[in-house]
Amino acid sequence: MQYNLVLDTDSYKASHYLQYPPGTTSLFAYIESRGGRYPNTVFFGLQYLLKEYLSRPVEQWMVEEAKDFFAAHGLPFNYEGWSYIVRERGGKLPVRIRAVSEGSVVPVHNALVTIESTDPAVFWLVTYLETLLLRVWYPITVATRSWYLKQTIREYLDKSADEPESEIAFKLHDFGSRGVSSSESAGIGGMAHLVNFQGSDTAIGVRYANHYYHQPMAAFSIPAAEHSTIIAWGREREVDAYRNMLGRFARPGATLAVVSDSYDLWNAVRNLWGGDLRSQIEQSGATVVIRPDSGIPAIVVSRVLNILDNQFGSTINSKGYKLLNHVRVIQGDGVDHDTLAEVLETALKLGFSASNIAFGMGGQLLQVLNRDTLKFAMKVSEVEVDGRSLPVFKDPITDPGKRSKQGRLDLVRDANGEYTTVRLTGSEPLPTSELVTVFEDGEVCREYTLNDVRSRAGA
Incomplete structure (x- = not known):
């Protein structure tokens, strides 16, 4: 038509x-x-x-x-x-x-x-x-919501991070393309989010921003696993799925994200990432971002942070908060303004810097x-x-x-x-x-x- x-x-x-x-x-x-x-x-x-x-x-x-x-x-x-x-x-x-x-x-x-x-x-x-x-x-409305989320994230980074302004552009990643009503909605909404941030998996939104607002490249992404690429290996070979991710993408200075709740998140974080694969991660020079994708966000993220701290250790930054060695966490499930603030508030109470955490937001960012x-x-x-x-x-x-x-x-x-x-x-x-x-x-x-x-x- x-x-x-x-x-x-x-x-x-x-x-x-x-x-x-x-x-x-x-x-x-x-x-x-x-x-x-x-x-x-x-x-x-x-x-x-x-x-x-x-x-x-x-x-x-x-x-x-x-x-x-x-x-x-x-x-x-x-x-x-x-x-x-x-x-x-x-x-x-x-x-x-x-x-x-x-x-x-x-x-x-x-x-x-x-x-x-x-x-x-x-x-x-x-x-x-x-x-x-x-x-x-x-x-x-999308640009406004994204802007207010940025102010909340900035508040916690200012309290707990050494260089908040150098981090904030990539703290809220757009996961919303599949959750909107049309490709044009993804383009417009995804573009609007990029007024405030530079991380996005909504490719059409990045293209809209590049084209309509004269930008060579409006946003960036990283190699990341989804459940299909993990469960395709079978439950008994879960560690091999993770090892494959490291072999393919873990290079000095690189960042990769791996969803880790396909089966037993706690076992994956403690025994696979923090056990079998710890040396490979440490020697790779990469930053591995663990993605829990179910459960109550503040509770799950806080427990993951504690396990990663026990397994990989952390350093204390200039503001007195822990910064994990080699690993980070991204919460992309159930994120809205309230849960985002709850996750950050809980992390800081446990002594972890907001630098350890990024967020992905889908329908709540572009559709709700x-x-x-x-x-x-x-x-x-x-x-x-x-x-x-x-x-x-x-x-x-x-x-x-x-x-x-x-x-x-x-x-x-x-x-x-x-x-x-x-x-x-x-x-x-x-x-x-x-x-x-x-x-x-x-x-x-x-x-x-x-x-x-x-x-x-x-x-």
Whole structure:
């Protein structure tokens, strides 16, 4: 099925061009987070939507297909309006989109994006595009969740690691590709995680980041075992499966990860890794990362740390915490924000540095969230009717939290450097505006590299 931007909308929007007041010539709308799980948002992902979808010119075949579709679907369709865009505008969408710079960490309840029409003949296009544009909620929400997880990990590294900033980029690995609804979700969500970290097994997310954000290589991975590559050897040859991993991948300076709970985790850690294979590990010069993959994370990880400490020993770092010799642990099962913090808290109480532990996160990172996690919405706040600009808003008595902003909006920083949304008195943005024109009349006007985004989010 060939992509058709004209049909990438909610069905009821096809009839909306007939519902605005006579004499309407302009719409102004904005996108915001109305609150939710986190107090801030990490703005990211609009560039993907602009480059992949909105910058594609509309073609007449799309209009014809939409005409036939909506006729059969039971809705009126603005055939003349869309044909005008093809004929008079070269298929380029006559809207202006301004947005805060990608990677910005902005408190909720602020305008992150504004959208306005630039051609009075097709003013209705602003809200027609809501369905597509509001999907920016997904990369923002993933980037925000990942950012807050990074703050938690940093807190424990700061307490217990010698060089926290040199370690943190690889402390949360994306395991989410198989747990999302589509390859595009994996691409967008996986890319959003890379705003904050540089470890990922979601290859398509790395490719998206490389392509859409001009990065030579956005993330890295290591050789790692899965259960099939261990159990294929049979239970009686479990140690041979591990020995094969060492023979294939254990080199000076290398890192490899091996899932070790296929049978008896405690036997594997104590007697196989810490017994039969200990000398091979020590002599290889590699770091072997043991991956437990079942049980209660904080309990399992703490017991694995203690066994590894008994078998391999540890050194005491400058902050008084143990750092294991030759081995580390990665927890990739049952990880969410709470269990991640519990694992780290338990480890530190036992005297182990957070340097010993990394995490993998799958569905909780890329899938277990939705538009209401940060309560994203796009609302019209100003209309122009018969040459008059009119502020408009919604204010439902049944839910004051859904009250929307009114007027032409801008985003600035106050005297304390905090982001704040203001209502403009004229049509021009303020000189101090934090919003940048990123799209106008079918063209992407501003692009960011992933390094730009990472620097801004990290600041």
